[in-house]
Amino acid sequence: MTAIDDYGFLSDCHSAALVSRTGSVDWWCVPRFDSPSVFGRLLGADAGHWSLSPTALFEVERHYVPDTLVLRTVFTTSAGEVTVSDALGLERGSRGHEIGLRSPHILFRRVEGSRGAVEMATDFAPRMEYGLTVPHVVGCPDGIVARGGPVRLSLTAPVALTPGPGCATGRFTVRAGDRVDFRLGFARSVEIASVAGQAEQATLEETIAGWESWAQLHDGYRGRHATAVRRSSLVLQGLTFQPSGAVVAAATTSLPEKVGEDLNFDYRFAWLRDLSLTIRSLWIAACPEEGNRLFRWIANASGHLGAERVQIMYGVEGERNLAERELAHLPGFRDSRPVRIGNAAWDQEQLDVLGEVLDAAEQLREQLGELQKPTRELLIALADRAAASWREPDAGMWEARDQRRQYVSSKVMCWVALDRALRLGPLLGDGVHLDRWEEARERVRAAVLTKGWSKRAGAYTGAFESDDLDASILLLPLVRFLPADDERMWSTIEAIESELGDVGLVRRWPDDPMGFLICTYWLVECLALGGQVARAEVWFERATSYANDLGLLSEEADPDRKELLGNFPQAFSHVGLINAAWRLTELAEQAEEEPS
Numbered sequence: 036m037t038a039i040d041d042y043g044f045l046s047d048c049h050s051a052a053l054v055s056r057t058g059s060v061d062w063w064c065v066p067r068f069d070s071p072s073v074f075g076r077l078l079g080a081d082a083g084h085w086s087l088s089p090t091a092l093f094e095v096e097r098h099y100v101p102d103t104l105v106l107r108t109v110f111t112t113s114a115g116e117v118t119v120s121d122a123l124g125l126e127r128g129s130r131g132h133e134i135g136l137r138s139p140h141i142l143f144r145r146v147e148g149s150r151g152a153v154e155m156a157t158d159f160a161p162r163m164e165y166g167l168t169v170p171h172v173v174g175c176p177d178g179i180v181a182r183g184g185p186v187r188l189s190l191t192a193p194v195a196l197t198p199g200p201g202c203a204t205g206r207f208t209v210r211a212g213d214r215v216d217f218r219l220g221f222a223r224s225v226e227i228a229s230v231a232g233q234a235e236q237a238t239l240e241e242t243i244a245g246w247e248s249w250a251q252l253h254d255g256y257r258g259r260h261a262t263a264v265r266r267s268s269l270v271l272q273g274l275t276f277q278p279s280g281a282v283v284a285a286a287t288t289s290l291p292e293k294v295g296e297d298l299n300f301d302y303r304f305a306w307l308r309d310l311s312l313t314i315r316s317l318w319i320a321a322c323p324e325e326g327n328r329l330f331r332w333i334a335n336a337s338g339h340l341g342a343e344r345v346q347i348m349y350g351v352e353g354e355r356n357l358a359e360r361e362l363a364h365l366p367g368f369r370d371s372r373p374v375r376i377g378n379a380a381w382d383q384e385q386l387d388v389l390g391e392v393l394d395a396a397e398q399l400r401e402q403l404g405e406l407q408k409p410t411r412e413l414l415i416a417l418a419d420r421a422a423a424s425w426r427e428p429d430a431g432m433w434e435a436r437d438q439r440r441q442y443v444s445s446k447v448m449c450w451v452a453l454d455r456a457l458r459l460g461p462l463l464g465d466g467v468h469l470d471r472w473e474e475a476r477e478r479v480r481a482a483v484l485t486k487g488w489s490k491r492a493g494a495y496t497g498a499f500e501s502d503d504l505d506a507s508i509l510l511l512p513l514v515r516f517l518p519a520d521d522e523r524m525w526s527t528i529e530a531i532e533s534e535l536g537d538v539g540l541v542r543r544w545p546d547d548p549m550g551f552l553i554c555t556y557w558l559v560e561c562l563a564l565g566g567q568v569a570r571a572e573v574w575f576e577r578a579t580s581y582a583n584d585l586g587l588l589s590e591e592a593d594p595d596r597k598e599l600l601g602n603f604p605q606a607f608s609h610v611g612l613i614n615a616a617w618r619l620t621e622l623a624e625q626a627e628e629e630p631s
Contacts, residue, residue: 037061039290039368040583040599042077043097043106046273047123049138051286053077053603054106054121056095058088065221066140067351068276068283069303069376071164073186073221078289078374079365082166085219086158087119087144090206099585102250102265104273105243106585115151117209119144124237125245138277139237140221148209155209157217160202161188165362165376169201179203182224189220253322258620260612263579266586267609268320271313274606276351280328281305281336282313283351285590285602291371292549292591292601299371301378302590302602304357306348307333308387308432309607311394316613318398327402330395334409337392340416347385348378357381383430384439389421390448393455394514406462415463418456422468422475425449426482431497432507433543441499443487444507450479451514483516494527497544506535506543506554512564513557519564528561538594539577549591549600552578556611560618568623575615588612 042053042061050070053062061076061084075082089112097108105122124141146155161170163183170183178191179198190196194207194215209215216239249272256264274283285302292298310333317326336353337346346355359377367374396403396414406414425446428439432448453476460469486499497505508527512519519525535542540550541558555578562571581592581599588608590601 038598039589039601039603040587042583042587042603043099043108043121043585044104044270044273044286044587044604045106045121045123045142046104046286047125047138047140048273048275048277050123050140051273052121052123052142053286054108056097056108057086058108058110058119059084059086060121060142062287063142064303066138068274068286069301069350072166073161073163073188075162075166075365077287078362078367079166081162082365083162084158084160085144086156087146087217088156089117090154090156097584099266099269100243100246102269103243103246104269105239105246110153112151112153115153115211116149117153117155118147118149120147120239122239122242124239125242126237141237142219142221143239143242144217144219145239146209146213146215146217148211148213150211152208152210155207155215157196157205158202159190159196159204161186162201165374166365172198172201172203174198174203185224187222187224189222190217191220192217253320256320256617258319258617259623260575260579260616260619263582263586264320264613264616267612268317268322270587270604270609271317271320271606271613272322272325274604275325275329276305279352280325280332281349281351281353282309282329282606284309284607285605287602288376289371289374290368290589290600290602293371293593294369294600295371297371297373299367299373299375300380300602301357301359301375302605304348304350304378304381305332307345307391308347308385309610310388310391311398312614313606313610314395314398316610319613319617323402326395327399330399330403333392333395334413337413339409340413340420344384345388345417345420346381347383347388348381355381379436380430380434383434384427385432385434386421386424386427386429386445387432387442387448389417390451390455390514392417393452393459397455397458400459400462411463414456414459415467418452418472419468421449421452421456422471425475425479440497441486442505442507443483443495443498444505444510446479446483446487446499447511447514447516450476450483450516453479454515480516488523492530494530495523503545504531504535506531506541506551506557509541509554509557509561512561519561520566525565528558528565532558532562536574540581540592540594548593550594551591552581552588552605552608553590553611556608556615559615563615563618563622566622568619571615571619575619578615579612 041056045052050065063074064070076084091112093110126137168183170181181188196203196205288301289299314326359379361373365374431442517524541554587604589599589603590605
């Protein structure tokens with residue numbers, strides 16, 4: 036039974052693919068992260084795959100080529116050993132260091148023999164539109180062409196492939212020193228350009244060089260857990276839609292929060308909720324330009340903000356309408372229904388996004404320079420909205436679908452919006468409402484300190500007048516609303532650690548059965564800010580131990596099964612890792628500098 040952490044992640048900074056430990060590409064949405072899949076076996080056995088592995092029993096070891104998202108899987112059999120290198124192609128920009136600006140939409144698979152003679156088998160079975168379309172598959176002089184619906188795939192290979200109904204198969208033997216290159220190119224059926232021609236121009240070597248060039252330019256982090264931070268920064272780059280700078284929350288849709296249940300959502304979009312934490316992580320990982328691009332994209336995607344609701348998420352090119360629908364023909368990952376595409380949360384009211392955008396702007400104030408008029412107007416409108424609407428209930432950062440509540444984290448992020456707007460005041464021009472913002476900021480703070488505190492829980496809780504703990508409260512020290520060593524805040528941190536961290540990872544709320552990885556990294560930061568760096572390190576190591584052998588994290592984990600769950604790889608989890616590693620580094624260095 037395939038687990039989520041069995042998969043490796045490929046990206047061309049336009050789209051993503053997942054490759055199983057046994058050599059099967061079971062997910063590829065092309066040409067964008069949110070495009071319909073051509074390989075979708077991740078969500079249904081008949082939704083398409085491309086397997087490539089030895090015919091005999093084998094053992095597997097795998098790793099990424101250093102500083103890349105090029106995956107190498109070493110298959111060892113009793114007869115010998117081969118390495119399969121998998122990558123989505125990249126073409127470097129004209130200045131020699133920009134990756135992904137021109138994706139050729141090519142999936143490379145290279146087989147190299149290193150010892151003995153290994154018989155390999157390949158089964159190429161694409162299924163367009165999430166498995167709805169079985170393509171016509173025909174042979175051509177240098178390989179196979181598959182055409183179905185709006186998609187044309189061209190597979191070139193130096194070995195014989197036998198076409199069949201909706202598939203092509205082949206067997207070949209690889210000996211020490213042999214190399215067999217497969218190139219799978221995508222094009223829309225209506226396009227005239229030859230996919231085979233694209234494949235001839237793009238190379239695996241250029242793809243490796245493109246990633247290495249990017250890594251060399253983003254090599255400034257020298258703190259704790261540098262290897263994990265390095266891998267996480269590459270994952271974030273891989274989840275970035277290069278033409279716009281948008282960072283998608285994950286590469287997949289509908290991987291379940293709990294196997295067999297229905298909390299399965301599409302994460303292939305960009306959330307404003309994640310903005311300020313993502314930008315901080317990109318700065319830490321020495322990727323400041325990516326942070327700038329991400330903020331500029333948000334400013335453009337938001338458009339002119341009038342009286343309408345502030346949107347919490349967008350498509351990778353700034354699309355607003357992300358209407359959700361279910362794909363009833365797919366059984367879902369390990370029978371976890373429904374499979375959803377689109378996300379109804381796009382139409383929710385979430386007040387926390389006001390603070391996320393303004394906090395991001397304040398973090399980038401030096402890099403952004405003089406603000407352009409559209410950006411100034413957006414920031415002013417968000418601050419005005421926070422001042423006017425902070426008292427209203429909303430869906431909260433966990434996107435509750437039952438009812439709106441007075442979530443404490445939403446109130447605090449309204450405070451953040453007002454606080455950062457006041458800090459940005461000199462850059463926002465004339466006519467801003469500084470007095471109104473300051474008055475509202477103090478009202479929000481007073482409300483949170485009184486209505487957010489539960490004497491019974493001995494902690495700040497998830498919503499006003501509630502006794503239920505919520506891990507989102509760990510954000511309060513991280514956004515500088517309260518210091519971690521404030522008496523009530525520290526009581527809250529310890530309550531969350533003991534009651535929500537009782538399974539070994541931090542849960543979001545008391546009846547959440549799974550550990551949420553970014554919440555665990557938030558606890559790391561809070562403990563470190565409270566002076567408990569060694570204790571924080573234990574939690575960091577515990578959370579990071581859930582990464583698979585390639586260093587990839589999903590959204591959640593089942594502490595009992597030691598199994599990753601949720602969409603994969605998850606940007607928010609890797610953001611949390613980077614930020615927590617930096618916090619540990621910063622506070623450990625401060626402790627060493629203090630006189631004994």
